[in-house]
Amino acid sequence: MTNSIRTVYWENDAVVFIDQRLLPGVETYVISRDYRQVAAAIKDLSIRGAPAIGVAAALGIALGAHYSQAPSLTALKADFEVICTTFSQTRPTARNLFWAIEGMKKCFQEACAAPQAQQGMEIPPNPLLTKGGWGNLHINSYRGQALNFLKQSLITEACRICGEDIAINRKIGAYGEILIADGDNILTHCNAGALATAGYGTALGVVRAAWEAGKRIHVYVDETRPVLQGARLTAWELVREGIPATLITDNMSGFLMKQGKVQKIIVGADRIAANGDAANKIGTYSVAVLAKAHKIPFYVAAPLSTFDGAIKTGKDIPIEERDPAEVTCCQGVVLAPQGIGVYNPAFDVTPHSYISAFVTEKGLIHPPFRKTVPAVLGS
Amino acid sequence: MTNSIRTVYWENDAVVFIDQRLLPGVETYVISRDYRQVAAAIKDLSIRGAPAIGVAAALGIALGAHYSQAPSLTALKADFEVICTTFSQTRPTARNLFWAIEGMKKCFQEACAAPQAQQGMEIPPNPLLTKGGWGNLHINSYRGQALNFLKQSLITEACRICGEDIAINRKIGAYGEILIADGDNILTHCNAGALATAGYGTALGVVRAAWEAGKRIHVYVDETRPVLQGARLTAWELVREGIPATLITDNMSGFLMKQGKVQKIIVGADRIAANGDAANKIGTYSVAVLAKAHKIPFYVAAPLSTFDGAIKTGKDIPIEERDPAEVTCCQGVVLAPQGIGVYNPAFDVTPHSYISAFVTEKGLIHPPFRKTVPAVLGS
Numbered sequence: 001m002t003n004s005i006r007t008v009y010w011e012n013d014a015v016v017f018i019d020q021r022l023l024p025g026v027e028t029y030v031i032s033r034d035y036r037q038v039a040a041a042i043k044d045l046s047i048r049g050a051p052a053i054g055v056a057a058a059l060g061i062a063l064g065a066h067y068s069q070a071p072s073l074t075a076l077k078a079d080f081e082v083i084c085t086t087f088s089q090t091r092p093t094a095r096n097l098f099w100a101i102e103g104m105k106k107c108f109q110e111a112c113a114a115p116q117a118q119q120g121m122e123i124p125p126n127p128l129l130t131k132g133g134w135g136n137l138h139i140n141s142y143r144g145q146a147l148n149f150l151k152q153s154l155i156t157e158a159c160r161i162c163g164e165d166i167a168i169n170r171k172i173g174a175y176g177e178i179l180i181a182d183g184d185n186i187l188t189h190c191n192a193g194a195l196a197t198a199g200y201g202t203a204l205g206v207v208r209a210a211w212e213a214g215k216r217i218h219v220y221v222d223e224t225r226p227v228l229q230g231a232r233l234t235a236w237e238l239v240r241e242g243i244p245a246t247l248i249t250d251n252m253s254g255f256l257m258k259q260g261k262v263q264k265i266i267v268g269a270d271r272i273a274a275n276g277d278a279a280n281k282i283g284t285y286s287v288a289v290l291a292k293a294h295k296i297p298f299y300v301a302a303p304l305s306t307f308d309g310a311i312k313t314g315k316d317i318p319i320e321e322r323d324p325a326e327v328t329c330c331q332g333v334v335l336a337p338q339g340i341g342v343y344n345p346a347f348d349v350t351p352h353s354y355i356s357a358f359v360t361e362k363g364l365i366h367p368p369f370r371k372t373v374p375a376v377l378g379s
Numbered sequence: 380m381t382n383s384i385r386t387v388y389w390e391n392d393a394v395v396f397i398d399q400r401l402l403p404g405v406e407t408y409v410i411s412r413d414y415r416q417v418a419a420a421i422k423d424l425s426i427r428g429a430p431a432i433g434v435a436a437a438l439g440i441a442l443g444a445h446y447s448q449a450p451s452l453t454a455l456k457a458d459f460e461v462i463c464t465t466f467s468q469t470r471p472t473a474r475n476l477f478w479a480i481e482g483m484k485k486c487f488q489e490a491c492a493a494p495q496a497q498q499g500m501e502i503p504p505n506p507l508l509t510k511g512g513w514g515n516l517h518i519n520s521y522r523g524q525a526l527n528f529l530k531q532s533l534i535t536e537a538c539r540i541c542g543e544d545i546a547i548n549r550k551i552g553a554y555g556e557i558l559i560a561d562g563d564n565i566l567t568h569c570n571a572g573a574l575a576t577a578g579y580g581t582a583l584g585v586v587r588a589a590w591e592a593g594k595r596i597h598v599y600v601d602e603t604r605p606v607l608q609g610a611r612l613t614a615w616e617l618v619r620e621g622i623p624a625t626l627i628t629d630n631m632s633g634f635l636m637k638q639g640k641v642q643k644i645i646v647g648a649d650r651i652a653a654n655g656d657a658a659n660k661i662g663t664y665s666v667a668v669l670a671k672a673h674k675i676p677f678y679v680a681a682p683l684s685t686f687d688g689a690i691k692t693g694k695d696i697p698i699e700e701r702d703p704a705e706v707t708c709c710q711g712v713v714l715a716p717q718g719i720g721v722y723n724p725a726f727d728v729t730p731h732s733y734i735s736a737f738v739t740e741k742g743l744i745h746p747p748f749r750k751t752v753p754a755v756l757g758s
Binding site for chain 1: 632
């Protein structure tokens, strides 16, 4: 993995991310020192994929706090809230986004309660100290140190989340690899690869682990209209790794299955309800129905941060609808006539009954998911 | 239908066709006096859709014969064979192509046997007549008249096939319209519209007939990658007719069905085996499997010329594979990385068990198709 893909990370007081809209044609890294730019990158799909969105939000929140000009803890807290709200409004479906925001909020609260922050808290100034100029300086110095401590705590936590994501994906790969047999043809939808995470990938992490284990595998890549994450991103990752792969349009997968050309299906997820219903890129549900009709195992690879224990079933998962132009155009070229209506949901929900197993960093989760998912989440 | 779409027709000793590759952006009619140009137009998808391919081949064969410089019947027969072979090698799947070629061959044979042709046959010249120049002139005149008779017979037959196609589609519409209820949302895949036929359409003919009957319907249009016949052609036809329609990417149809938003599915066909297995645009099979899973009626509208009684099951239908660039590019824009493999079958086969009924110009054909299809073909 010397040539490994790094999707989004912290470097030199900046968030660095690969602009996925330009792939596979151009490999451009954006160096951002403005959290609003990171939030916009999530919204415009420069950064996408549930785990990558979570990591980017964590790093972006740390970035926003780092460059905050707030002179006091109260002001920093206010800034922090604004920053978190900005990220929470980028995209509605990916659970990891909210998981990361909650994680950063918890980190901030804990840091605020720590002695290093308490020393600089805006307690009423000691009249003895404030009488002279040196006293004010002391207070300002204390405040500055406390604010720096809080900011550094957020950066450390965001970088931990980022690094942990790659470690989690390697565990997912190790657990999932067992499911893949030598000679398997594996179908995947959208991109649940290194680019959808901090690195290595979830569904493609399993593929990578199987390949690294020496299994002779071949991947069928759904192009995944409208945004073409399969054609642009998954194909790019697989060509780069030298893993044999074949690109198809989304409507070809059923015909492949009918011909017995697909042995396993593995996809990622954006949010998984407590009963195992899984939201993922639009088209995943169709693939799952086709998989069942052809008796092909259908696996969902995702970190536990994608599971939303607070949501009972898939019906309660909010589904983002995106710009109709994503459907009527393709990479800027107009495809459809003016005046046609458009429906453009970015995700669909696959009921748990279509899922053979989940692959997580804590191992496989098998049915009945109503029991096994809460058990893993609670453990 | 004052504003009706004419896909391909005969006018002023030329074959005129709309270049469907340029739709919906540009509406260009090509006036062709070279049969090879018509054959190339079928190959490059300027003309597509099984019935339209059949009509274009018939007109193209008449065109080739019309402009043949053959001085004798033997030479015209040789030219005719070359012309027919050229058309038979354009595309392998559409039954209507071979049906039209067979029809034109039969017409030619019958015309050759007619007295008007026999008079000019290359019987050994009468020595008395050939002695003088006037004798040769007589023979040449006879020959010329005979050759013109043959050519005119072919033009008449091709124009008959063309006109009959529209009449057949109106019958299909009238029979199929009964299946559509007021308020139905109808999903269609690819383009089985006016543009796929000489005019009016098969699957879209049913939609048109339901709309003309005053039924308040709404159509979901699969964009139909890779060539986007849905987004470019079906959407264009429906906008032009003012029929409410919504464009989706191919991978959204399952999610729509799950939400109960689709009441009927109707598609065309390129070749139907004697047992009812139907080849149609890639992705049709997936739609049919999804329809069955959601208990939604799945209808195939096609003229009897699409049925191939000589082929017992769908396994024997040849499936065309097309240029990988259709998948890796979209309207000239490169989507995928270099080095990725591609699979690009233009059609798939839907087993008869997924089909609720066929809509033909002789009425509906219901299961069991093994009995009912041969009965209609033999009648």
